[in-house]
Amino acid sequence: MTQTRTTRLERGRSALGPALELVHTGQAPTRAVLTAELGVTRATAGAVAGELEALGLITVDAHPTAPVGSQGRPSHRLAVDPDGPVALAAQIHADGYRAALVGLGGRLVATAPGCGIVDADPAQIISEVVRAGAELLHASGRRCVGAGLAVPSAVAEPDGTALNPLHLAWEAGAPVRDTFRACLAEARVTGPADGAPVTGFAANDLNVAALAEYRHGAGRGARHLLVVGTGHHGVGGALVLDGRLHTGSSGLALEVGHLTVDPDGRPCHCGSRGCLDVETDPAALFAAAGRAPVSGGGSLLSQAGELIRDRYPRDARVREAVERLIDRLGLGLAGLVNILNPDRIVLAGLHRHLVEADGERLRGVVADRSLWGRSGSVPVLPSSLEHSSLVGAAELAWQPVLDDPIGVLGG
Numbered sequence: 346m347t348q349t350r351t352t353r354l355e356r357g358r359s360a361l362g363p364a365l366e367l368v369h370t371g372q373a374p375t376r377a378v379l380t381a382e383l384g385v386t387r388a389t390a391g392a393v394a395g396e397l398e399a400l401g402l403i404t405v406d407a408h409p410t411a412p413v414g415s416q417g418r419p420s421h422r423l424a425v426d427p428d429g430p431v432a433l434a435a436q437i438h439a440d441g442y443r444a445a446l447v448g449l450g451g452r453l454v455a456t457a458p459g460c461g462i463v464d465a466d467p468a469q470i471i472s473e474v475v476r477a478g479a480e481l482l483h484a485s486g487r488r489c490v491g492a493g494l495a496v497p498s499a500v501a502e503p504d505g506t507a508l509n510p511l512h513l514a515w516e517a518g519a520p521v522r523d524t525f526r527a528c529l530a531e532a533r534v535t536g537p538a539d540g541a542p543v544t545g546f547a548a549n550d551l552n553v554a555a556l557a558e559y560r561h562g563a564g565r566g567a568r569h570l571l572v573v574g575t576g577h578h579g580v581g582g583a584l585v586l587d588g589r590l591h592t593g594s595s596g597l598a599l600e601v602g603h604l605t606v607d608p609d610g611r612p613c614h615c616g617s618r619g620c621l622d623v624e625t626d627p628a629a630l631f632a633a634a635g636r637a638p639v640s641g642g643g644s645l646l647s648q649a650g651e652l653i654r655d656r657y658p659r660d661a662r663v664r665e666a667v668e669r670l671i672d673r674l675g676l677g678l679a680g681l682v683n684i685l686n687p688d689r690i691v692l693a694g695l696h697r698h699l700v701e702a703d704g705e706r707l708r709g710v711v712a713d714r715s716l717w718g719r720s721g722s723v724p725v726l727p728s729s730l731e732h733s734s735l736v737g738a739a740e741l742a743w744q745p746v747l748d749d750p751i752g753v754l755g756g
Contacts, residue, residue, distance in 0.1 A: 358751070360385060364393045366747045368403050368423050369449050370560045376405070377420035394423060400754050401429050401488075402449060402746075425449035430488035430537055430754070432742035433478040434735045435525075436495040436550060437470055439463060439512045439577040440644040444478035445732065446485055447739030451561035453732060455481045465514035467507070468524050475528040488537040490753060491742030494525045495550040495734040497576060499597045505547055508597065511614045511622075512578040522547040538755040546741035551581030551693070552590055552599075553737025554728070558691050559585045561736060563729040567689040571681060573601060573674075574693025574728070575626040577646045579614075584685060606676045624673040627695050633666035646694060653698045668706065671699050675710025682715040682723055693728040700727050 360383050367373035367382050380390040397403045404426050409419040431446040431454050441463065446454040457477040464470045471494070482489055498507035498515075505522025507515060522545065530542040555572035558564040564572065570585040582601030584591040592598050602622035603615050610619025611629065623629060627649035631638055634656075638648045656663040674696060682690075690711075692700050700707050708725050715723075730736055746753045 358396075360389070360393050361396060361750050362748050364390075365397055365402060365449075365750055368397070368425060369743070369747065370565070371450065373423055375409075375420040375422050379423060391421075394421070397750065398426075400750055401426055402750065402754075403429075425452065427452075428487075430490050431482070431485065432490050432739035433475075433482060433492040433529075433534060433543070434495075434739040434742070435471075435474040435478055435492070436732075436734045436738060437463065437474060437513075438497055438550070438644075440646070442470060442474040442477070443732070443735060444474050444481060445735045445739070446478070446481050446487065447736055447743075449743065451557060451730070451736045451739070453735070454487070455485060456732070456735070457481055463513055467513075467515050467519045467521060468528070471521065471524050472528045472531070475525070475532050475534070479532040479534050482534060488754075489534060489543050490537055490746050491543045492525070492529055492534060492545045493553065493738030493741035494521065494545065494547040495553050495738040496521055496547060497550050497579065497581070499600060500548050501595050501597065502592065507547075509600075536753075538753065543742070544745070546738075548738070548741060549581065549583070550576065550734040550737075552583045552592060553741060554693055554730075554733035555583030555585050555691075555737070556590050556740050557730055557733045557737035558693070558728055559588070560740065561730060562733060563691045563726045564689060567687075569685070569687045570689050570691065571685055571687035572691045572693060572728075573678065573681070573696060575646075575695045576734075577644055578628065579623075579626055580621045580696075582681070584687070601677065601681060604677045604680060606673045610673075621673070621677045625670045625677070625696065625699075630666055630670055630695065633669050634660075634663045635666075636663075649695050650698045653695075653702050657702050667699065667702055671703055671707045672710055674699060675707050676714055678707075678711045678725070679714035682711060687723060690723055690725045691728050692725065693733055697727040700725060 373379040380387050394405050398405050404424050406422045409421045431448050434445045434447045436443050441459050443458045445456040498510035501508050507519045507521045526545040529545045534543050536543045564570040573582045580602035582599040603620045605619050607619030611623040613620040613623045627645045630649050
C-alpha cells in the first residue's frame with residue numbers, strides 16, 4: 346500500500362462504520378453518494394470503500410458506467426457483498442421457532458423453520474433453535490459476526506431477562522440472553538476473528554421488527570416511527586426515534602398490547618378486559634368470525650392471514666370480524682398517535698393484513714379519534730418485510746460491525 350493510500354485510509358478509518366451503515370441501509374448506492382453523505386474527499390471515500398471491500402463486506406464495481414443521458418464522470422456502484430459474512434438470527438413464538446442467516450442489507454441467506462409446542466423450559470427451545478441455526482451456518486460456510494434472538498416478551502436491560510412471556514409457558518424472569526449465549530458456545534458458533542463464541546443478543550420481537558422496518562422496510566425515511574403488530578398471539582409495539590430504538594429506562598417501553606379498546610371486551614391475560622392484546626390478535630379474529638383454526642393447518646398467524654385474504658371479499662361473517670378488529674385497532678392507534686405523535690405507522694403481522702384489507706377504514710378511525718389525525722393524516726402502512734423479527738434480530742448482531750468493522754472483523 347502506498348504512503349498516500351495509507352494516509353487516506355487513516356483519515357477514513359473513523360468513517361468506516363458510517364460508510365458501511367450507508368451501504369447497509371441502501372443510502373449509498375454509489376461512491377459519489379458515499380462521498381457526499383460522509384462529507385469527505387473523493388479519494389478518502391475511495392479508500393474507505395476499498396477497505397470495506399477488503400474486509401469482504403461490500404463490492405465496488407471495477408468499471409463504472411454512466412446512465413444514458415447523464416452528465417459528468419460515472420461513479421463506482423457500491424453494494425453489499427452477496428458472499429459476505431452473516432449473522433445468525435433466531436425467533437421464538439408461541440407456535441415454534443425459526444432460525445436464519447442474514448447478511449448485510451437485511452438479506453435472508455437461509456432459513457430453517459421449526460413448529461410445534463414450545464417447551465416450558467426456555468433452555469430447551471433456545472438450544473433447538475441455536476442448533477438449527479448452527480446447521481445452516483455450517484452448510485453455508487460463511488463467517489458469522491454474531492447472533493440475535495427475538496422473543497415474544499419484554500426483555501429487561503441490562504439483565505437480558507424475559508419479564509412477561511404471557512404467551513409462552515416460561516416463568517417470568519427467564520434469563521434468555523445468558524441462555525442464548527451458553528447455547529451458542531455449546532453449538533460452537535464462533536466469531537470471524539479469534540475463534541471465540543460469537544456474542545448473542547436478545548430482545549423483544551416487535552422491537553427488533555421495528556428496527557428492521559426502519560432500516561430496510563416500510564419505515565425507511567421516517568423520523569418518528571411507530572410499529573404495531575400481532576404475531577401468533579398478543580400485540581406488541583415499538584418506537585424508533587431518529588434511528589434509535591426507544592426501549593425506555595430498562596427495555597420495557599411500548600407495551601401497547603395492554604391498551605384498553607373495549608372495557609366490556611374479552612378477558613386479557615394481564616387481568617384487565619378488552620386490551621389490544623386480545624381484541625386484535627389472530628385468536629380474536631377467529632372468535633369474531635365464528636370459526637376455529639384447523640389443527641395441523643399451519644400456524645395461527647398464517648391461518649388468520651389466509652382467512653382474511655380468501656374470505657374477506659365474499660364472506661359477510663368474516664368481513665364483519667375484520668371490520669371489528671380494524672375498529673378496535675384504530676382506537677388503539679389513535680391513542681398512541683395522541684401520545685407519541687409519530688410521523689409514520691407501520692403495521693406488522695396480522696395487522697398488516699388488516700390494513701391491506703381495508704386501509705381506508707383503518708386510517709379513517711385513526712383520523713377521527715386522534716387530535717393529530719384531524720390536523721394532518723399520519724401515514725399508516727403495511728410492513729414490507731416478510732420476516733421482520735428475524736431481520737431485526739440480525740440487526741442486533743450486525744450493530745457492533747456497523748460501529749467498528751475492523752475491531753470486529755480484524756484487518
